[in-house]
Amino acid sequence: GAPTISIFLKPPGVIPPGGSSTICCICQHGYGSFVLYKGSQRLRALEQSGSRAEFSISNATYEDRGTYHCHYLEGGTVLARSDELEVFVEELHPPSPDLSVLPGHEVSVGADVMFHCTTTHPSTGCYLYLEGQIRAQLFSREQGDYNLSHVQKGDSGRYSCQCYNMSTSIQWSTVSNTLDLVVR
Numbered sequence: 001g002a003p004t005i006s007i008f009l010k011p012p013g014v015i016p017p018g019g020s021s022t023i024c025c026i027c028q029h030g031y032g033s034f035v036l037y038k039g040s041q042r043l044r045a046l047e048q049s050g051s052r053a054e055f056s057i058s059n060a061t062y063e064d065r066g067t068y069h070c071h072y073l074e075g076g077t078v079l080a081r082s083d084e085l086e087v088f089v090e091e092l093h094p095p096s097p098d099l100s101v102l103p104g105h106e107v108s109v110g111a112d113v114m115f116h117c118t119t120t121h122p123s124t125g126c127y128l129y130l131e132g133q134i135r136a137q138l139f140s141r142e143q144g145d146y147n148l149s150h151v152q153k154g155d156s157g158r159y160s161c162q163c164y165n166m167s168t169s170i171q172w173s174t175v176s177n178t179l180d181l182v183v184r
Contacts, residue, residue: 003029005072005082012129012136013162013175014088015060023055024132025070025082032074038066046070057087065089083134092174095120099128099161099176106182107151113181115146117161119173126163129175130155156183 034053046053
């Protein structure tokens with residue numbers, strides 16, 4: 001079948017001005033090359049090891065905001081294009097929320113898991129991030145609880161959360177602690 005590319009930010013979340021993160025593109029297919037685009041603008045070939053290519057954002061500025069995607073090429077032919085990754089650069093405001101998980105860090109396949117993101121500041125909502133995923137899960141507005149029911153091996157990984165407040169403008173918290181969930 002045709003190759004697929006995943007694109008994600010590591011670590012995930014809103015990047016503060018001056019902060020850093022890395023755009024990762026992964027294609028489990030051959031040993032081609034990757035090119036990163038921002039909108040329709042071709043940025044550059046990415047530093048690559050095997051099926052993974054990385055593009056560092058360091059000392060982030062508002063110019064780094066935007067929509068990114070990767071192309072995977074073999075012999076100059078584009079074989080696949082990733083989904084779009086939205087990158088946000090905004091001032092972050094402490095304190096960080098605190099992320100916890102019930103019933104615990106290690107669960108069996110099929111179990112129900114609840115992530116709890118608590119913040120001491122008034123918040124409109126929170127995002128739950130799983131490293132390696134393009135899309136964050138949005139917590140409900142009322143409470144920072146996110147339920148995963150019938151977890152699978154693919155739900156394993158490193159989670160974090162980040163809250164925002166819609167007062168006059170949108171205000172983002174710094175990112176929480178990370179939690180590793182293991183699904184056995």
